[in-house]
């Protein structure tokens with residue numbers, strides 16, 4: 001545990017005091033020899049489940065990658081899956097690696113799971129998704145096109161949410 005906190009914070013005791021059950025679950029997976037996908041067991045309004053790690057909200061897979069491998073080598077990197085089951089919420093650290101957006105996108109296309117361009121509407125979004133998207137827009141961590149990609153909707157749909165049109 002201290003080693004993982006050290007990788008994340010540069011100090012074995014850094015990172016504050018409280019981690020929720022979901023983060024402890026991810027920490028328990030570090031070093032697992034499991035080769036099958038490990039589904040995220042916690043409820044999720046979005047496609048993959050979002051958690052807050054060190055004050056930063058992101059996908060469970062991103063938190064898993066951060067815990068198992070340290071922070072992304074560059075800021076824009078994404079937690080990509082070798083198994084193609086990111087959209088099913090796989091959090092097996094053996095299946096997750098840091099990739100650039102382009103690499104991750106290519107992998108999703110290869111796995112046949114990238115549906116961007118086929119689902120332009122927002123009918124698939126729940127109220128909770130929309131609230132999540134608004135938070136992500138406000139956080140300015142991701143480009144709108146990337147937020148859209150995570151939820152399977154177009155950038156325009158994200159713009160509409162940002163402007164309150166829809």
Ligand SMILES: [Zn+2]
Pocket residue numbers: 036037038081083084085090091092095
């Ligand atoms: Zn997997």
